[in-house]
Amino acid sequence: MNLHAVAAIYRFEMARTFRTIWQSIVSPVISTALYFVVFGAAIGSRIDQVEGVSYGAFIVPGLIMLSVLVQSVNNAAFGIYFPKFIGTIYELLSAPASFLEITAGYVLAAATKSLAIGLIILATAFLFVDLTILHPVWMLGFLVLTCLSFSLFGFIIGIWAQNFEQLQLVPLLVVTPLVFLGGAFYSISMLPPVWQTITLFNPVVYLVSGFRWSFFGMADVALGWSLAAILGFTLACVALIGWIFRSGWRIRT
Amino acid sequence: MSDIVVVRDLEKTYEGGVTALRRVSLDIRQGEILALLGPNGAGKTTLISCICGISQPTSGTITVGGHDTIADYRAARALIGLVPQEINLEPFETVMNTVRFSRGLFGKGSDDGLIERVLRQLSLWDKRDAKVMALSGGMKRRVLIAKALSHEPRVLFLDEPTAGVDVELRRDMWDTVARLKGEGVTIILTTHYIEEAEAMADRIGVIAKGDIQLVEDKETLMRRLGQKQMTIELHDTLSEVPAGLERYDLALGEDGHSLIYSYDTQGARTGITKLLSDLAAEGIVLRDIQTRQSSLEDIFVGLVREDAP
Ligand SMILES: Nc1ncnc2c1ncn2[C@@H]1O[C@H](COP(=O)(O)OP(=O)(O)O)[C@@H](O)[C@H]1O
Ligand SMILES: [Mg+2]
Numbered sequence: 431m432n433l434h435a436v437a438a439i440y441r442f443e444m445a446r447t448f449r450t451i452w453q454s455i456v457s458p459v460i461s462t463a464l465y466f467v468v469f470g471a472a473i474g475s476r477i478d479q480v481e482g483v484s485y486g487a488f489i490v491p492g493l494i495m496l497s498v499l500v501q502s503v504n505n506a507a508f509g510i511y512f513p514k515f516i517g518t519i520y521e522l523l524s525a526p527a528s529f530l531e532i533t534a535g536y537v538l539a540a541a542t543k544s545l546a547i548g549l550i551i552l553a554t555a556f557l558f559v560d561l562t563i564l565h566p567v568w569m570l571g572f573l574v575l576t577c578l579s580f581s582l583f584g585f586i587i588g589i590w591a592q593n594f595e596q597l598q599l600v601p602l603l604v605v606t607p608l609v610f611l612g613g614a615f616y617s618i619s620m621l622p623p624v625w626q627t628i629t630l631f632n633p634v635v636y637l638v639s640g641f642r643w644s645f646f647g648m649a650d651v652a653l654g655w656s657l658a659a660i661l662g663f664t665l666a667c668v669a670l671i672g673w674i675f676r677s678g679w680r681i682r683t
Numbered sequence: 684m685s686d687i688v689v690v691r692d693l694e695k696t697y698e699g700g701v702t703a704l705r706r707v708s709l710d711i712r713q714g715e716i717l718a719l720l721g722p723n724g725a726g727k728t729t730l731i732s733c734i735c736g737i738s739q740p741t742s743g744t745i746t747v748g749g750h751d752t753i754a755d756y757r758a759a760r761a762l763i764g765l766v767p768q769e770i771n772l773e774p775f776e777t778v779m780n781t782v783r784f785s786r787g788l789f790g791k792g793s794d795d796g797l798i799e800r801v802l803r804q805l806s807l808w809d810k811r812d813a814k815v816m817a818l819s820g821g822m823k824r825r826v827l828i829a830k831a832l833s834h835e836p837r838v839l840f841l842d843e844p845t846a847g848v849d850v851e852l853r854r855d856m857w858d859t860v861a862r863l864k865g866e867g868v869t870i871i872l873t874t875h876y877i878e879e880a881e882a883m884a885d886r887i888g889v890i891a892k893g894d895i896q897l898v899e900d901k902e903t904l905m906r907r908l909g910q911k912q913m914t915i916e917l918h919d920t921l922s923e924v925p926a927g928l929e930r931y932d933l934a935l936g937e938d939g940h941s942l943i944y945s946y947d948t949q950g951a952r953t954g955i956t957k958l959l960s961d962l963a964a965e966g967i968v969l970r971d972i973q974t975r976q977s978s979l980e981d982i983f984v985g986l987v988r989e990d991a992p
Contacts, residue, residue: 442780516772520765521771522788523736524735528757678739682737683738
């Protein structure tokens with residue numbers, strides 16, 4: 431194992447994060463505050479409670495998931511896209527490091543950043559609503575797993591992307607809609623039956639459901655399914671990245 | 684001396700269909716400086732990229748220090764330092780951190796003392812806290828070299844290291860290369876500059892159109908191909924080389940005003956004395972004589988041109 435390589439990449443990427451620390455934190459916090467105002471205050475005044483939880487509190491897990499998913503994908507995608515763009519990828523390709531080590535360095539750094547942002551948003555939420563977390567360890571576990579798996583996904587996007595437009599495309603056109611349609615702001619049970627079935631094909635539903643369960647003890651789908659979904663997604667991403675490095679797809683000429 | 688890099692039947696065809704290397708075989712000796720000389724598009728960068736793991740060979744095998752570069756890539760790559768042709772650097776990071784990163788990436792524990800020595804040798808120490816983007820082009824190239832040296836490679840590839848750099852840096856580069864050779868590092872450099880190959884290399888390989896045309900000790904190459912030409916200016920014009928002089932390697936110069944005699948400077952006899960007396964016997968009156976040494980540049984141009992269709 432070349433742990434020095436993992437550490438070197440991690441440190442280098444975290445240094446990038448700290449160089450832009452204010453942009454990194456301020457924008458998600460502000461947009462979360464806006465969501466609270468719009469969804470919590472405006473809609474919350476019409477929807478009083480969802481299954482016994484105040485609407486303002488109900489949307490907190492979904493809001494965190496929204497930020498964490500988008501941040502994870504963006505951070506990791508940019509992390510590996512940038513070396514491709516400026517040409518420093520030559521060094522990664524010529525280093526005595528395996529795909530797992532290179533991926534670990536970038537993905538851990540991206541996940542660290544999005545985890546921090548997720549926790550900051552959680553702290554912000556306490557300012558707006560009354561919140562109790564029933565299963566804090568599970569909550570953290572879900573959060574960490576989500577950060578990791580979507581950073582892995584973002585890493586793939588970064589390798590796939592051949593220009594900045596493509597880099598923005600997937601978070602914008604795929605991740606955000608999936609989160610919005612994944613029950614971040616409503617319970618699946620509030621949908622008409624046909625849509626309830628369709629929604630079950632959205633992987634984010636399982637994440638949000640499991641994550642919300644760790645807060646309030648209620649879930650749209652069984653906890654086991656949530657865990658299976660996130661672990662399955664993580665493994666699929668690792669397998670795909672393994673194939674990418676072995677085949678050299680889009681990185682080795 | 685044993686061979687530290689062994690390339691066998693290496694072929695590389697890029698996705699677009701361009702064949703950049705055609706069954707290239709090359710042995711690089713431990714501790715030598717090998718200059719790869721070739722025109723643009725000859726395949727120099729591709730060859731280096733295949734050895735270093737940046738490009739995937741289409742077929743063939745490569746070993747570095749006895750380790751296969753695919754099956755045993757960790758051991759092989761740990762021995763290699765690469766200074767790429769393009770200046771590819773993270774712009775927003777400091778010189779120091781950029782170089783530290785390289786050391787870690789290559790599996791070495793941090794050693795700021797060593798990095799300080801490398802930076803000092805490359806006149807970069809004063810710039811250690813400067814951001815890379817604030818440096819001049821020459822300084823950026825020094826950073827690339829520092830990165831490659833930060834993990835103490837046994838084999839160093841320099842891909843056109845002096846293309847477009849100032850005189851001072853070029854001299855520093857030559858000093859650095861000489862010092863590294865003293866430390867036993869094997870150095871492979873590609874270049875357009877003939878003087879560079881001539882000044883620094885122990886052996887010279889000529890590559891053109893994806894083929895290694897030859898690899899020779901520099902001295903042997905110069906001797907083997909180092910011809911001299913003697914231009915004999917004539918008092919009267921000739922329409923052809925006189926029949927009595929056919930056994931000499933003579934060519935008629937422009938307008939028939941001169942004869943050009945090619946001979947081997949290293950030969951046992953140059954044949955000059957005999958030629959001059961034979962010229963006199965033919966009744967040819969001379970006005971002047973000049974001789975010209977064929978430099979490595981001419982050799983190189985000659986070789987590459989010979990290959991042209
Ligand atoms: N990434 C690439 N994709 C397709 N063709 C390439 C690529 N890199 C180099 N080539 C082609 O391969 C040939 C050799 O290029 P290169 O190795 O860069 O030559 P040199 O370094 O000697 O100038 C050229 O014809 C070049 O156009
Ligand atoms: Mg080149």
